[in-house]
Amino acid sequence: MRKTSLSLLIAVLMLVGCAVSPKPLPLPSKxxxxxxxxxxxxxxxxxxxxxxxxxxxxVQQDLLGALVDCALRHARTVAAWxx
Numbered sequence: 001m002r003k004t005s006l007s008l009l010i011a012v013l014m015l016v017g018c019a020v021s022p023k024p025l026p027l028p029s030k031x032x033x034x035x036x037x038x039x040x041x042x043x044x045x046x047x048x049x050x051x052x053x054x055x056x057x058x059v060q061q062d063l064l065g066a067l068v069d070c071a072l073r074h075a076r077t078v079a080a081w082x083x
Contacts, residue, residue, distance in 0.1 A: 006065045028082075041070035 044062040045055045 030081075033077060033080055037073050037080070039073065041065060041073075 044058070044066055047058045049055075
């Protein structure tokens, strides 16, 4: 009889302990990022002509534009992430 009542007491105390314990906090969720932010930064093809003016136009129009787009995507990714 003593073993039965002791086992019953242990079982009841375990159930009460589980019932009054605080609920676990939800895990922090990571924000869903726009898939365009994960795109690779592409560098446009270099001009084949060894002309300075052609290279200057390529750097000013193509290369800098691509690098600015990449930097903006990076900034939006960092801004979307919780700090």
